[in-house]
Amino acid sequence: MSNSSQTIIARLARRNAAQALLFGASFVIALILWQIGYMALNLPSFILPSPAEVWLKFLSVLRNGVLWRNLSQTLLEVLLGLVFGSFTAALLGYVLSKSPALERLFSPLLVASQSVPMVAIAPLLVIWFGPGLFSKVLICALVVFFPVLVNTLVALREVSPNLRELMASLEATPAQTLRTLELPASLPVFMGGLRVGATLSVIGAIVGELVGSDRGLGFLINVGRGQYDSALVFVAVITLILLASLLYGSILLLEKRVLAWQTWRQAP
Amino acid sequence: MMTSLAADPALQVSSLSVSFLEEDGSLEVLDNLTFSIERNAFVCLVGPSGGGKSTLLRTLAGLIKPAGGKILFPLHHGTTPQTGLVFQQPNLMPWRRLTENIALPLELAGYPREEIARRTADMIRLVGLQGFERSYPHELSGGMAQRVAIARSLVQDPDILLLDEPFGQLDEMNRERMGDELLRIWGQKRKTVLMVTHSIPEAVYLADRVLVLTQRPARIGLDVEVPLPRPRQPELRYTMEFLQIARRLHEHLAQSQPE
Numbered sequence: 198m199s200n201s202s203q204t205i206i207a208r209l210a211r212r213n214a215a216q217a218l219l220f221g222a223s224f225v226i227a228l229i230l231w232q233i234g235y236m237a238l239n240l241p242s243f244i245l246p247s248p249a250e251v252w253l254k255f256l257s258v259l260r261n262g263v264l265w266r267n268l269s270q271t272l273l274e275v276l277l278g279l280v281f282g283s284f285t286a287a288l289l290g291y292v293l294s295k296s297p298a299l300e301r302l303f304s305p306l307l308v309a310s311q312s313v314p315m316v317a318i319a320p321l322l323v324i325w326f327g328p329g330l331f332s333k334v335l336i337c338a339l340v341v342f343f344p345v346l347v348n349t350l351v352a353l354r355e356v357s358p359n360l361r362e363l364m365a366s367l368e369a370t371p372a373q374t375l376r377t378l379e380l381p382a383s384l385p386v387f388m389g390g391l392r393v394g395a396t397l398s399v400i401g402a403i404v405g406e407l408v409g410s411d412r413g414l415g416f417l418i419n420v421g422r423g424q425y426d427s428a429l430v431f432v433a434v435i436t437l438i439l440l441a442s443l444l445y446g447s448i449l450l451l452e453k454r455v456l457a458w459q460t461w462r463q464a465p
Numbered sequence: 466m467m468t469s470l471a472a473d474p475a476l477q478v479s480s481l482s483v484s485f486l487e488e489d490g491s492l493e494v495l496d497n498l499t500f501s502i503e504r505n506a507f508v509c510l511v512g513p514s515g516g517g518k519s520t521l522l523r524t525l526a527g528l529i530k531p532a533g534g535k536i537l538f539p540l541h542h543g544t545t546p547q548t549g550l551v552f553q554q555p556n557l558m559p560w561r562r563l564t565e566n567i568a569l570p571l572e573l574a575g576y577p578r579e580e581i582a583r584r585t586a587d588m589i590r591l592v593g594l595q596g597f598e599r600s601y602p603h604e605l606s607g608g609m610a611q612r613v614a615i616a617r618s619l620v621q622d623p624d625i626l627l628l629d630e631p632f633g634q635l636d637e638m639n640r641e642r643m644g645d646e647l648l649r650i651w652g653q654k655r656k657t658v659l660m661v662t663h664s665i666p667e668a669v670y671l672a673d674r675v676l677v678l679t680q681r682p683a684r685i686g687l688d689v690e691v692p693l694p695r696p697r698q699p700e701l702r703y704t705m706e707f708l709q710i711a712r713r714l715h716e717h718l719a720q721s722q723p724e
Contacts, residue, residue: 381560458560
């Protein structure tokens with residue numbers, strides 16, 4: 198058995214290496230296309246800056262601390278929004294899963310709230326709660342809320358009725374059932390919701406910052422746009438992409454740690 | 466109807482009735498059931514499918530509230546649970562290792578850690594799964610998983626072991642092997658066992674006594690002693706005495722099952 202698991206690990210490692218190689222290759226291809234486009238179209242740099250210009254801009258905002266000041270603000274908003282949004286969603290999801298009547302009462306409201314695009318109500322929220330940290334965290338939490346809530350509901354509904362009966366036969370209390378059955382059983386689907394939520398949280402933070410703020414990557418994009426400094430916009434956007442990927446990757450990593458017992462499902 | 470009264474009963478059921486609320490009125494599943502089970506006896510329960518065998522077991526395990534009647538555990542003295550239930554599926558938690566699955570009832574009951582470790586190790590030895598302590602359920606065969614389920618049901622040392630078609634999902638060979646395994650465990654632990662099965666040969670091979678339930682609403686249709694010698698050996702299945710008892714059960718079941 199250990200032998201076969203070793204070959205599986207070796208195979209997974211080979212697959213990971215191949216994936217990393219492909220990822221790097223796609224990055225290089227994008228850079229080359231960009232450079233070719235820049236040289237062929239010969240546009241002014243406020244419309245399309247060259248990779249080299251963007252790189253220099255990157256180094257300069259990195260050195261003078263501008264990048265970190267804005268990145269850290271966005272990161273804070275994204276993380277706080279993710280934590281608060283997913284926590285309330287999980288809590289409400291648990292309550293709703295215990296009461297079908299409540300779920301029927303709430304679900305039209307929830308669906309209706311989802312048909313309003315965040316871009317449309319973000320200005321209102323900024324007016325109500327000011328241009329500071331709070332309105333951004335609120336926007337992030339709101340966009341994170343729905344996917345996590347839906348996944349929590351699905352996950353809890355899919356907890357095996359046989360295992361529920363086992364817990365009943367062992368006279369487990371609701372708290373024990375939550376800790377020993379519902380939490381571990383719903384974790385895989387819940388983590389899926391969290392992954393989607395993390396990406397949405399980044400978008401939420403940027404939308405909020407574009408509407409009104411004095412710090413953050415969205416603010417940096419606004420500044421670059423106002424000064425026709427396209428290189429700065431590029432730096433902000435690329436940092437944003439890196440931030441979102443990093444967040445997504447960390448949750449994936451967390452998922453692998455927490456769900457070690459089900460690695461066999463992903464094995465080839 | 467023959468309902469032998471046990472002298473030293475581990476379980477006494479009197480006038481037990483269970484009914485379910487259906488959309489078109491209530492459905493009577495168990496009707497005025499009375500029987501008792503001798504301490505340390507191995508009793509099998511057979512009957513037509515959908516006839517309330519599982520319902521009876523679940524009622525005894527406290528999962529279903531009876532509409533009327535009494536369930537008594539005369540030997541019970543409060544510290545251990547009255548019943549341990551084994552389901553048709555092993556019902557193991559896929560995220561728990563073998564040891565952790567067996568330890569679950571003790572954890573829920575709040576046993577101290579050393580006690581949990583000691584009892585769990587004892588159980589693993591009892592069901593012969595040493596070396597698989599750290600395995601996850603998906604790494605176990607069907608028979609091994611069901612042995613884990615049996616160990617889990619015994620770990621709190623209940624008065625009566627209730628088994629609901631525990632080997633129904635195994636193939637014939639594994640089924641017979643697990644039957645022998647169960648007899649060995651029963652011999653070592655001296656437990657009272659009540660087991661539902663739909664296999665007449667399995668019931669005759671394992672049990673001291675076989676109860677046959679009737680069609681719904683279920684009553685005890687037949688109560689047969691199995692005076693075959695123990696320890697039971699596989700060859701027993703081909704002896705005249707064995708086949709006679711099996712035939713009697715079969716004929717009774719065939720009559721009560723309208724086609």
